[in-house]
Amino acid sequence: MPTSIQNVAAQAGVSVATVSRAFNFPDKVTPATRELVERVARELGYVPNASARTLRTQRSRVLGVVLPTLLNPTFAECLQGIAAAAAAGGYAIIPITSGYRLEEEERAVNLLLAGNVDGLILVVSNPSTSTALERLRKAGVPYVLAYNRHPEHPCVSVDSEGAVADVVARLVLLGHRRIAMVSGTLAASDRAQQRYRGFLRGMADAGLAPPPLIEVPFVETAVDAIARTLAAPDRPTALVCSNDLLAIRSIRAAHLSALAVPEALSVVGFDGIALGEDLTPALSTVAQPNSDIGRHSVELVVQALAGGIALEPDASVLLPHVFRAAESCANAPGFA
Amino acid sequence: MPTSIQNVAAQAGVSVATVSRAFNFPDKVTPATRELVERVARELGYVPNASARTLRTQRSRVLGVVLPTLLNPTFAECLQGIAAAAAAGGYAIIPITSGYRLEEEERAVNLLLAGNVDGLILVVSNPSTSTALERLRKAGVPYVLAYNRHPEHPCVSVDSEGAVADVVARLVLLGHRRIAMVSGTLAASDRAQQRYRGFLRGMADAGLAPPPLIEVPFVETAVDAIARTLAAPDRPTALVCSNDLLAIRSIRAAHLSALAVPEALSVVGFDGIALGEDLTPALSTVAQPNSDIGRHSVELVVQALAGGIALEPDASVLLPHVFRAAESCANAPGFA
DNA sequence: CTGTTAGCGCTTTCAA
DNA sequence: TTGAAAGCGCTAACAG
Numbered sequence: 144m145p146t147s148i149q150n151v152a153a154q155a156g157v158s159v160a161t162v163s164r165a166f167n168f169p170d171k172v173t174p175a176t177r178e179l180v181e182r183v184a185r186e187l188g189y190v191p192n193a194s195a196r197t198l199r200t201q202r203s204r205v206l207g208v209v210l211p212t213l214l215n216p217t218f219a220e221c222l223q224g225i226a227a228a229a230a231a232g233g234y235a236i237i238p239i240t241s242g243y244r245l246e247e248e249e250r251a252v253n254l255l256l257a258g259n260v261d262g263l264i265l266v267v268s269n270p271s272t273s274t275a276l277e278r279l280r281k282a283g284v285p286y287v288l289a290y291n292r293h294p295e296h297p298c299v300s301v302d303s304e305g306a307v308a309d310v311v312a313r314l315v316l317l318g319h320r321r322i323a324m325v326s327g328t329l330a331a332s333d334r335a336q337q338r339y340r341g342f343l344r345g346m347a348d349a350g351l352a353p354p355p356l357i358e359v360p361f362v363e364t365a366v367d368a369i370a371r372t373l374a375a376p377d378r379p380t381a382l383v384c385s386n387d388l389l390a391i392r393s394i395r396a397a398h399l400s401a402l403a404v405p406e407a408l409s410v411v412g413f414d415g416i417a418l419g420e421d422l423t424p425a426l427s428t429v430a431q432p433n434s435d436i437g438r439h440s441v442e443l444v445v446q447a448l449a450g451g452i453a454l455e456p457d458a459s460v461l462l463p464h465v466f467r468a469a470e471s472c473a474n475a476p477g478f479a
Numbered sequence: 480m481p482t483s484i485q486n487v488a489a490q491a492g493v494s495v496a497t498v499s500r501a502f503n504f505p506d507k508v509t510p511a512t513r514e515l516v517e518r519v520a521r522e523l524g525y526v527p528n529a530s531a532r533t534l535r536t537q538r539s540r541v542l543g544v545v546l547p548t549l550l551n552p553t554f555a556e557c558l559q560g561i562a563a564a565a566a567a568g569g570y571a572i573i574p575i576t577s578g579y580r581l582e583e584e585e586r587a588v589n590l591l592l593a594g595n596v597d598g599l600i601l602v603v604s605n606p607s608t609s610t611a612l613e614r615l616r617k618a619g620v621p622y623v624l625a626y627n628r629h630p631e632h633p634c635v636s637v638d639s640e641g642a643v644a645d646v647v648a649r650l651v652l653l654g655h656r657r658i659a660m661v662s663g664t665l666a667a668s669d670r671a672q673q674r675y676r677g678f679l680r681g682m683a684d685a686g687l688a689p690p691p692l693i694e695v696p697f698v699e700t701a702v703d704a705i706a707r708t709l710a711a712p713d714r715p716t717a718l719v720c721s722n723d724l725l726a727i728r729s730i731r732a733a734h735l736s737a738l739a740v741p742e743a744l745s746v747v748g749f750d751g752i753a754l755g756e757d758l759t760p761a762l763s764t765v766a767q768p769n770s771d772i773g774r775h776s777v778e779l780v781v782q783a784l785a786g787g788i789a790l791e792p793d794a795s796v797l798l799p800h801v802f803r804a805a806e807s808c809a810n811a812p813g814f815a
Numbered sequence: 816c817t818g819t820t821a822g823c824g825c826t827t828t829c830a831a
Numbered sequence: 832t833t834g835a836a837a838g839c840g841c842t843a844a845c846a847g
Contacts, residue, residue, distance in 0.1 A: 423730055528841070
């Protein structure tokens, strides 16, 4: 039975307005009154009712977060950053996962909007095809996309395309010529598309013909699919993976194919999940500042909220990534 | 500018009560009225205001979740189960991470309570020392502990102690005699304590003297600490790890010590994170039904909520675990 | 079956 | 500096 402001007021012998002020504008009441109210409130275990406050002020001080999944540590790390920044700004968060499904993204946005969130951070499958974003814009609720990149939306991301092109260039320098890319379903993610584009560009820049993309729709069959490619006589000597989880599965596929990593096969990931550094072999990867992406996203919407201004696409920011060179990547076999 | 029930009523030419009924008790209005209301609501993009509803009904249909961290896939997997079960029961969730810190656990509970959650699922460091639980019980909000195990609280967990004792027995059967345990700070987690107890029991049952616990307080130094133990001439031939993340680091430590896993060193984890199956070597581990633990926890509090009854400690349930035999564990060196 | 109305707990003018 | 009172959007008696 939560105590209400009424009880505190009665017990303290002041009006509810005074109790409210004592909490929200401590300077607008006499120090004596304030202390009295605070003491009584503490004694009664009074906690302001968030719903009532939200209803009255039309601000919930809650941020909604829509993520594909928490099972990929990338997003878990990002969420950690979001949570920290939100807390620092006096906001609570309510995260919902969409499982990379469009209708779930929409459901999540609806749920969050109904829940009176003041703003949203979201990672969508593909901004171009997202119906949820349209609804969001119409609702007039500030939002920013994390990881996604799109000219019509405010985004916090890294240059995925450039990063992968660089990776290819590095591999070429290490003597690799047969370089293949491993990706999840391209259609399901704008990031996968950007990364693949970077792969194609990198190969073109090196004057190499890109082999067919190894597209693995289901994680369950990923290892098999990759192993199949590794069984070919002209198998690649290096695999560029669209994310770290795929890189880990690539390493497993190599193992099952009796190929040593990195001696017989180099593997490079993308994301920079913390776990990658503890693996054996340690994962070479394009490390994104996952936590910062979250933090920065929050800061953008909090600023918009504070200023009462809309968030425009030109608020977008590209955060720096770094290539984390580690054991899973080395010279091509036979390369001096 | 979210449309209110008033607007829908006016536009449809009915009273607000009718609109409310059309949404909450569709059978209590004429089909014609219901369709009219639904159509108008859709046209106006009406979404019921959650805060107003909560304020009025005193039920938020929101469950609070307190977890140590999402960076450990164990809890991310559990949260996935929680989210699914909550959604199925018509509840939203708001998860908060506590970073294994007591004061954060308390902060989280306070925040959640202020946020009007109807019930809570929590994973605390140690139920015995948790001040948050006392506050919770007093608040009269139904809650259940996940993973924790304590006679005075309703808990959903596995028999950690028995599981580890079994692991030791298995290792002994494989010829291992020098078996050591790797754990995080014992004081920080009741699970770590239970698992260690299981280790001691397993060793005692086998008539073996347990070597000192390898306690690694900080993840950053875990690999070094473990490697140090592996450098000793009477180094263990098997490592029982209190969780999968430690097992992964143990494998890395072995690698840095030029010890092959499992040929020179067997490593067994605990938790059963999905990733473990894709690693090389694939992780031997005590697999907990992480998702089910979450699901089951939710079901307990939802039932309590529905029945209006308190949740007693005797509602606790022990879920089955399975030993997942995989590549990281094998015969002791030289054992036929 | 439908409408009127009180009030959930809080903030915020407006007066005193 | 403080208090009285209106009202945020909704649901649930209670009437009709």
